[in-house]
Amino acid sequence: MSTGQTARRAGYCSCEVCELLVAVPEPDLPRMECPRCRSTLHLRRPNAFSRTVALVIAGFILYVPANLYPVMTIELVGRPDPNTIFTGVKELFQSGMWEIGLLVFSASILVPLLKLVGLSYLLISVYRARRGARPGRKLRRDRTRLFRAIEFVGRWSMLDMFLLSMLVALVRFGAIASIEPGIGATSFALVVVITMFAAASFDPRLIWDDLEEV
């Protein structure tokens, strides 16, 4: 399966910021700058694969405490009530607010997990392609789409963190009621940030790269 011309093969590089097509004299130059907007040019994002692998692993590790430890401790009249993400969702379901429960569940539990799994899937497929696997064009397209989805959905997980930071700041009635963030919140925020970085460090062009070597 072959594609037409690629920029890299033709000795060109597209600026990721201003989209200027720049001629690349030599492929392995350490640092190139866009002559128009002075941003750094990459034929491929540097160390895309290993960086993404590292960040995905970190994301998986932090995903565990993010879900096991309380995200926030609501203290009502001296009675602390620690809540993990999951107990929060459960309570929402039990009190009949299953729509919101579903929203929280997908945004806080499902989405980060899917992001991590999705990125792992992309990384494995890239790794396998380098080892000589030749997936079909449609599959590659789906993978690219998956990557776009991951990139898009990433920031929405921060919604929880915004809400939590607001609650922590607003609900400060001393002994009557207060909300304290827990270890879970820190871990969760880190998961979200790290997966965002992971998605950013992954280069979707890697999905197609093996084609031009054929």
Added chain:
Amino acid sequence: MSENETAETPPAPKAEVRKRRGISIVWMVPIIAAVVAGGLWLQALQSRGPMVTVLFDDGSSLEAGKTKVLFEGVEVGRVQSVELSEDLKSVRTEIRLDESATQMALDGAEYWVVRPSIGIGGISGLETLVSGSYIGVVPGQGSKKKEFVAVGQPPMATTRIPGLQLKFRSTGLASLEVGSPIAFRQIQVGEITGYELREDRSGVDLTAVVYKRHAYLVREHSKFWNASGINMTLGAAGLEFKTQSLAAVLLGGISFLTPSGERAGGSVADGVEFELFEDLDAVHRERRIKNGLVVILESGSAGSVKKGDPVSYREVKVGQVLRQKLGSESSKVLVYVNIWPKYAPLVRDNSVFWNASGVKAHFGLFSGLDVSLESLESLIAGGIAFATPDDPGAPVPNNSYFKIAEKPEDRWLDWAPRITTAASTVFKAPVRVLRSGVDELKGSNTTATATETETAQVEQEENENREERREKSARHIGGHRPGHRGF
């Protein structure tokens, strides 16, 4: 930048591209994440103590994951699950204890639920009204144990109030309660923290605490008595009420007094045990018997003499009837009489005793002789009187025997020997108590004599001060007068 290079120059040797070796710095991220997460996990694992099962009668307000287990107000564990037992008679709770709380999983540990309660003794567990109930626990000492049955109420002395911890031995609980006050001159200085039936069931052991700032009041020879309720005496002198503070009337309570000066004894340490007297009279009785004189009177019958009756000398109460019993051969009645310490010298080997009880006086009424013989009080209260001849004999030792006459002979009543009693000390005693009270407040421990000299000094100083002040005020007035005139 590389566009500026020209192709005309001879080809320079190409720089070798060295692949970057080692791991990228990005890998620090998962490593740090792993270390942090691992640390958290390890910490959670380490702080996890034993798991115990506790059976409660009532599971209300016990919540899985929320109800805490507190020891001395510090969380040592948390309820993990609440479920009914198989026989539906109790509630099984699984409690995860902290690592520091391994002692709570030993035989002898006790668990109970703390709920809000309101009684006369006060409100307890108020915090649980809003914060929800918690489980109280005291550590055990035996072997490891997994399953516990909760106790109904907290065991003794779990509520540690800082201060001097005391123990009392009492014959009964009377109307004392946990929280009943301990008063020193009607000022609350402590409270009762618990009570327990003695193991041999011969009495009740109480625990109490005297607050730190008052702990110095308790000395080796302090006397504690039950000052509960109202003491009412009906006598010839009228109806007499004795009450302690209102709280003590409602709640019961313990009062105590400490002898002044050296007689107070040394200071006491935590856990010291005192006898709890049933009332103030019992305290006096004990002291009077110890320091006074006990004589045994032999009589044909008990007459109307009974325990507590006064013993009078020249119509002044100088002692008390302790008890009476049949002699060893039942041929006579033995009346044990206590003469108070300061009057002990009045009893000599030639003293005579007679029955002065009201009934006797009544009999005497017919003879027209004895009507006004004894005071009205002894007429009502009955009792025993005695007299000592003008030529007093030798003082008697304890447990001397005397005969008791049915009624006095006329000449006995005319006897008026001069015997120095210890009466003079009576006058001084209150002064000493007052002074030493002040001294104790100052924290010093002066002896009685030192106090007395001090008293004198203070009095002298006060007099001087007063005079000085008078002089000053005189000058003051004098200084102002011209001014007034000037106006």
